[in-house]
Amino acid sequence: MSAPRARLSAILLAACLLFTGQALATPQGAAAADPGYLMVHFTGEGSTNQQMYLSHSTDGVHWNDLNGGGMVLRSTVGTKGVRDPAFVRSPDGSKYWIIATDLCIDCGQTWSQSINDGSRNLVVWESTDLVTWSQPRLLNVAGAIPDGRNAWAPEAIWDPAGNDYVLYWATNKPLNGATKHRIYYSHTSDFRSVSTPQIYIDRPGAQEIIDTQIVEVPSGVGNYRYVRASGDGQITLEGSNSILGTWTDLGDLSGIGLTGSQVEGPMWMKFNGANKWALYLDQYASSGGYMPVVTTDPSNPAAYQKQASSSYDMGGTKKRHGWIMNLTAAEESRVLARWPNTAANRLQSYNFQDRYVRHADFDARIDPNVSPVQDSQFRLRTGLTGSGAVSFESVNFPGYFLRHSDFDFQLAYNDGTDTFAQDATFRQVAGLADSTWSSFQSVNHPDRYIRHYAYELKLAPITNATGRGDATFRVTS
Incomplete structure (x- = not known):
């Protein structure tokens, strides 16, 4: 073997040894961390x-x-x-x-x-x-x-x-x-x-x-x-x-x-x-x-x-x-x-802006001056039926969600059933009375929206301007 070829072979051998050593010392991709x-x-x-x-x-x-x-x-x-x-x-x-x-x-x-x-x-x-x-x-x-x-x-x-x-x-x-x-x-x-x-x-x-x-x-x-x-x-x-x-x-x-x-x-x-x-x-x-x-x-x-x-x-x-x-x-x-760190929010009524959605004795309604304020605070979770929708979990009664039953709303404990998940999940859409606000469409009754009627929360079809105002809310802290 000529001297130049010998030197080249030695260089290639050293390089191979170097890369081999690095491969042995360095993991092939990051190892998964232990769970916490x-x-x-x-x-x-x-x-x-x-x-x-x-x-x-x-x-x-x-x-x-x-x-x-x-x-x-x-x-x-x-x-x-x-x-x-x-x-x-x-x-x-x-x-x-x-x-x-x-x-x-x-x-x-x-x-x-x-x-x-x-x-x-x-x-x-x-x-x-x-x-x-x-x-x-x-x-x-x-x-x-x-x-x-x-x-x-x-x-x-x-x-x-x-x-x-x-x-x-x-x-x-x-x-x-x-x-x-x-x-x-x-x-x-x-x-x-x-x-x-x-x-x-x-x-x-x-x-x-x-x-x-x-x-x-x-x-x-x-x-x-x-x-x-x-x-x-x-x-x-x-x-x-x-x-x-x-x-x-x-x-x-x-x-x-x-x-x-x-x-x-x-x-x-x-x-x-x-x-x-x-x-x-x-x-x-x-x-x-x-x-x-x-x-x-x-x-x-x-x-x-x-x-x-x-x-x-x-x-x-x-x-x-x-x-x-x-x-x-x-x-x-x-x-x-x-349990991600989802913010606690309130739902403010569009046409009665001093009133907020709240639970009272597990009934759902809109009221002014809610005390304690936690009765009107909810975490907007990923919908219980899956992504693309929201469910409202109570802050002071965790595990309890706003759900409709016979088109009337209550705060109820999630029993894990498909029926509960459907009744407690809504699509957040542009406000029916003001597109800068929000309205909430039922996933299992898509012709109906969350609205208040005589200050009580209902699930109802919306057919006129009054209904559009009643079905529009601002998500606010």
Whole structure:
């Protein structure tokens, strides 16, 4: 081989090796990111804040409020308020539940009433897809506890040993006339009926325990299959190899300056793709909301590390005692599609411009001076029958939509049927009285439009100028 050809061959060989090395080091197209995390929580006191809210994170430490920071589920049962929610996912992923405390402080009960004569029920929602939820129902868990005064902060975990769920919560059963919350448990397979409650955790003497949450730890990390964190004057860590077996005291977080007088509501989260966990703690004493402490071994108190406030972001709403679920890609896609940050809007009447569409006792009409204003606020969702149309979801009764029934309008809970979707979906067209405004044409009765008649909302054909004015609205904030 001649010298020039040898040099050329060497150059081509080097180039091939270079490109081969780059091909081995560089992925062929961007790898799909791991799906993220979904937090269910409440946001504070009052009838609006003590409802169900959702937040999403892609990395587990930076959170975005879903649904524009508005509630996603509202309790219409019991005290009509909910706190301390927990997600439950069935082992096969075919069913989900949200369980929560039936409690509405400052909107029906004081703290003293709730402690001494509160609801013995939990509030339960059920779903098969994580986005379409049943109406809330009450589950009596503490009624069978002699002198049990309430039921707070529920949690549940699948127990392979019993082939069912261990449902656990705190109940005040006074000791010598003084408040004494202990953790009780029952077995359930469907969150509709429960076994007779038994004591699960009872601290010595007068010491109470209210919040506890269990995380399952993979083999090879620490010495225990399960670790639970509890608020009992400290944030106490315990380990066990079975949910209903013997639990060993592992210590607390006082060594990193966190005690039960400062924080409560422990909430576990495992980071995707790593043996690394965050234990979120609610800074209730300072009203600071949640903060994460991070560990690579949940069973070792010395392994926990506080995080700088600049390293996490809890989003626009305050996060109060909740639960975090690691999402699958399909779950994440459904959740983000169901609760985008759609603005809250009002529908202003064209010919009575001081009046707005509102719901009142689930009837739909136009009124001036609507109070609370949320009764006249709706999110214009992608139509329940599909794109190209809109459906009107109530802001303060999420899951409820404006729908016609016998051509009269009401605010009704979406039952997931095709009939409901058709009755609650409309094409937004140029205003019949003014093309700069809007009119809304029924998808299943296209000869009819939303209009008001004697201030009541109706679905009717439009045949004259009065009807065109009655059927014209401005979408406004």
